[in-house]
Amino acid sequence: MVLFESNAAALIRVICEEKVMAVTTGAGTPKQYIAQLQAAGIKIYPVVPTLKIAKKMLTLPIDGLIVEGMEAGGHIGTETLLTLLPQVTASTELPVIAAGGIYDSNSIAAVRCLGAQGVQAGTIFLATEECEVVPRYKKFIVAASNPGTTIKKSNAGLSARVLDLGENNQALSLRDAVVKGNVVTGAFMAGQVADRIKRIEPLHKVFERLL
Numbered sequence: 001m002v003l004f005e006s007n008a009a010a011l012i013r014v015i016c017e018e019k020v021m022a023v024t025t026g027a028g029t030p031k032q033y034i035a036q037l038q039a040a041g042i043k044i045y046p047v048v049p050t051l052k053i054a055k056k057m058l059t060l061p062i063d064g065l066i067v068e069g070m071e072a073g074g075h076i077g078t079e080t081l082l083t084l085l086p087q088v089t090a091s092t093e094l095p096v097i098a099a100g101g102i103y104d105s106n107s108i109a110a111v112r113c114l115g116a117q118g119v120q121a122g123t124i125f126l127a128t129e130e131c132e133v134v135p136r137y138k139k140f141i142v143a144a145s146n147p148g149t150t151i152k153k154s155n156a157g158l159s160a161r162v163l164d165l166g167e168n169n170q171a172l173s174l175r176d177a178v179v180k181g182n183v184v185t186g187a188f189m190a191g192q193v194a195d196r197i198k199r200i201e202p203l204h205k206v207f208e209r210l211l
């Protein structure tokens, strides 16, 4: 969950009530919610974009880290996964999950070599038949070609990687992209791996490629 959202405390309450297995946190520190989450038996995995933030999170009683490279879709930092991941895995015995650019089993093998114990992927699931974004969003992913994405400031003032839809796209709202397919206001968040996605597929095909 995104911690800067004004309803973060309410979302944490729901997460605890529903007893979800694990929560990933970003854009802020989960420090004030840790006791509450742990009392509900929920594992906490902060998403980190730098070694500095990783080290800060490692001072908290968390269960693992998600290291996200700047090739990822959505809100990002400035470090690449290839350089950041081994620095983080060398700093902790906790499980580290790699995020950014995951496409297939070779991607998974690559991040395992750098010490990751798992992966988190987002973009590859957007162009699936089951994904509930508007069809136009999926078509834009398939049409993306190197470089199909760009970095823009989101309405929260943070850098976000979105599909490059030209100057007129203000990339203000993910909801406007997902629900309305609005090419002026919509933030069509997607990672650089969009360049590798050539067709809309059923989800099971994506998992076959990953495994």
Ligand SMILES: Cc1cc2nc3c(=O)[nH]c(=O)nc-3n(C[C@H](O)[C@H](O)[C@H](O)COP(=O)(O)O)c2cc1C
Residues within 6 Å of the ligand: 001, 002, 024, 025, 026, 047, 068, 071, 072, 073, 074, 075, 099, 100, 101, 102, 120, 121, 122, 123, 124, 188, 189, 190, 191, 192, 193
């Ligand atoms: C459309 C979209 C929305 C996302 N929203 C969130 C979010 O709300 N919170 C979050 O922590 N990460 C979010 N992410 C990042 C993903 O959780 C994941 O770390 C990222 O997509 C991995 O990189 P990839 O896109 O190259 O697979 C989002 C990514 C995309 C593509």
